[in-house]
Amino acid sequence: MYRTYLVLFTITFISIINLKNASCKSLEKQIDSLNSYAYSISSSNHAKAFVIVDSVLSLSVNIGYTKGEADALRIKGLSLFYGIQYSQALLLFIKSQEKYKQIGDTIGLCNANNLIATVYSYQGFHEKALEKHRENLAIRRIINDQEGISMSLNNIAVTLRSLGKLHESLNYYRFSLEIIAKSDDIRSYGRVLNNIGNLFLELHQPDSAFLYFQKSLT
Helix, strand or coil: CHHHHHHHHHHHHHHHHCCCCCCHHHHHHHHHHHHHHHHHHCCCCHHHHHHHHHHHHHHHHHHCCHHHHHHHHHHHHHHHHHCCCHHHHHHHHHHHHHHHHHHCCHHHHHHHHHHHHHHHHHCCCHHHHHHHHHHHHHHHHHCCCHHHHHHHHHHHHHHHHHCCCHHHHHHHHHHHHHHHCCCCCHHHHHHHHHHHHHHHHHCCCHHHHHHHHHHHCC
């Protein structure tokens, strides 16, 4: 199966490279499209996604397209993550993080940091995960990304909860909720309300939990 995918996408890339009138920009668009496709199937068909981005990574390096390289490293790591190869995935996420830093891509950097934090959490290194989420929060505050700030606050809350710091976690959930309340993101608002409800259950406060569960349904 791997060989079939490799042959297919090697032929594709050779065809792209051999286009006489192809510009660097057109190649970059092709790379972006293939990365997007690989990302879309990374959870459902991680083996195929791996082969695609492996070829994309080589092409990106060959033409000096650092963003394409960073995206391919991140998605290649995702395909390994979904294949339950966490240590190998972590190495690729760290490499993608370095590439995003190199080109000043804050969105890509935050995405890579989130994935690094996710692996750390899966491995039980919650303090390391917390450090990455705090790093993202700082970046998103600098660029005034309100949606991203809310997401980072929620991620910090989740990680603090894993560390058993329930009251501190509750504060961060509430900070996140305050920001989401100013937007029209109903799904995220409901999710955080539900998270707070579950946290109150852990704090043995069922009445408060019920109140937040009820709010999440309205």
